[in-house]
Amino acid sequence: MRDLQGSSQPGAPPLERAVDLARLRSGDKGEWDRFVRRAGPVIYAAVLRRLAAAGAASEAEDVAQEVFARLCRPDRPLAGYDPERASLSTFLTVLSTSAAIDHLRRKRPADPIDAIPEHRLSVPASEPAERIKIPDGLLTARQKLVLTLLYDREMEVAEAAALLGVDAQTIRSTHHKAMLRLRAHFAGDAPAAPLVSQDEA
Amino acid sequence: MIGSEDDKQLWRKFAEARGSAPTPSKGRAGEGGDTASSPSRLGDRLAPQDEEAGKRASLDHPHLEVAAQGPSKDEDAAMLLAAWLDGRLEGAEREALETRLAADPDLLDLAVSASASRGLAAPWPKRGEARAAALVAASRPGWRLMAAAAAAVVLVALGGFEMGQAGSQLLSDDSETDLAAELGLVPETDLMETLL
Numbered sequence: 025m026r027d028l029q030g031s032s033q034p035g036a037p038p039l040e041r042a043v044d045l046a047r048l049r050s051g052d053k054g055e056w057d058r059f060v061r062r063a064g065p066v067i068y069a070a071v072l073r074r075l076a077a078a079g080a081a082s083e084a085e086d087v088a089q090e091v092f093a094r095l096c097r098p099d100r101p102l103a104g105y106d107p108e109r110a111s112l113s114t115f116l117t118v119l120s121t122s123a124a125i126d127h128l129r130r131k132r133p134a135d136p137i138d139a140i141p142e143h144r145l146s147v148p149a150s151e152p153a154e155r156i157k158i159p160d161g162l163l164t165a166r167q168k169l170v171l172t173l174l175y176d177r178e179m180e181v182a183e184a185a186a187l188l189g190v191d192a193q194t195i196r197s198t199h200h201k202a203m204l205r206l207r208a209h210f211a212g213d214a215p216a217a218p219l220v221s222q223d224e225a
Numbered sequence: 226m227i228g229s230e231d232d233k234q235l236w237r238k239f240a241e242a243r244g245s246a247p248t249p250s251k252g253r254a255g256e257g258g259d260t261a262s263s264p265s266r267l268g269d270r271l272a273p274q275d276e277e278a279g280k281r282a283s284l285d286h287p288h289l290e291v292a293a294q295g296p297s298k299d300e301d302a303a304m305l306l307a308a309w310l311d312g313r314l315e316g317a318e319r320e321a322l323e324t325r326l327a328a329d330p331d332l333l334d335l336a337v338s339a340s341a342s343r344g345l346a347a348p349w350p351k352r353g354e355a356r357a358a359a360l361v362a363a364s365r366p367g368w369r370l371m372a373a374a375a376a377a378v379v380l381v382a383l384g385g386f387e388m389g390q391a392g393s394q395l396l397s398d399d400s401e402t403d404l405a406a407e408l409g410l411v412p413e414t415d416l417m418e419t420l421l
């Protein structure tokens with residue numbers, strides 16, 4: 025596997041510029057063949073990466089075909105892609121990763137209900153504990169996401185920064201501000217005012 | 226790792242209070258799991274029991290037939306996530322998506338996994354390329370060309386028929402005259418001349 029900007033094809037144009045989207049969507053056979061040649065390695069890499077992690081690398085070719093079948097709608101190939109919103113390679117990578125995940129999920133053997141221990145099906149006798157009231161807007165969407173990445177996913181600051189497309193200092197700052205608000209709220213000494221913007225970071 | 230254990234506990238308290246207690250960690254960067262959601266789940270969220278039932282369903286090809294019929298919800302959702310990964314999602318759209326990502330570990334797993342695969346390419350077998358290329362058939366000629374070709378065929382056929390008919394008539398006339406002469410029924414001389 026190589027980086028698209030790597031040395032395999034120096035100076036190769038991005039996928040968007042290598043493909044004539046209008047001709048592709050009009051059903052032009054030659055353009056579809058060109059698209060398959062250029063997009064195939066991108067789709068295959070995303071699928072292969074995900075399946076290999078689950079020990080199913082040998083199935084990558086079939087899943088890549090499934091992605092092409094999804095893209096190749098008779099009415100308008102790649103109808104769901106908007107070049108103004110994202111690069112074609114990112115769009116294909118998301119779609120391919122999703123297809124690989126779906127494939128792995130389908131492979132999971134179904135648990136027959138008879139095989140599930142009864143205690144797992146029973147409803148807990150105790151009532152759920154009363155939840156603490158959390159005001160809307162205590163944390164911004166970005167703050168919640170940053171804390172999720174750092175604490176639930178156990179990501180490093182640099183990894184979270186790369187995912188969000190910001191620098192590491194921004195992640196630290198967002199984390200710091202979020203923790204200040206949480207401490208203030210749970211300490212109960214001063215209810216935090218709702219935030220209005222998520223872009224404070 | 227940033228933050229203290231107290232910070233982590235505070236976050237857990239917040240998450241539980243919101244009713245979105247974090248699921249057990251899936252390991253580094255969430256690459257190991259195989260249960261992340263399809264991007265179509267960016268739309269309406271299923272009830273937990275429905276989600277579980279969906280995971281247990283054993284459909285062989287859940288997408289191909291549906292995708293072939295019309296606009297794909299998966300593609301729309303993938304477009305949204307791709308825009309976010311490319312940093313092109315702004316305002317309320319970005320906030321809504323990030324709220325979903327923070328609340329849905331499977332969706333976040335998809336985003337993390339796709340992010341890690343961005344910019345990669347791998348050589349794939351030629352037979353795969355051939356199979357994918359065959360999904361679109363060679364284009365057929367346009368209807369104008371087809372109509373012109375049909376008209377040309379009809380004209381040639383009609384012309385041939387007319388020519389054949391005329392030739393046949395000529396041959397028939399000559400044959401009749403020759404035969405009558407041979408049988409001695411009609412003299413070759415002009416009839417009027419004979420009478421006079």
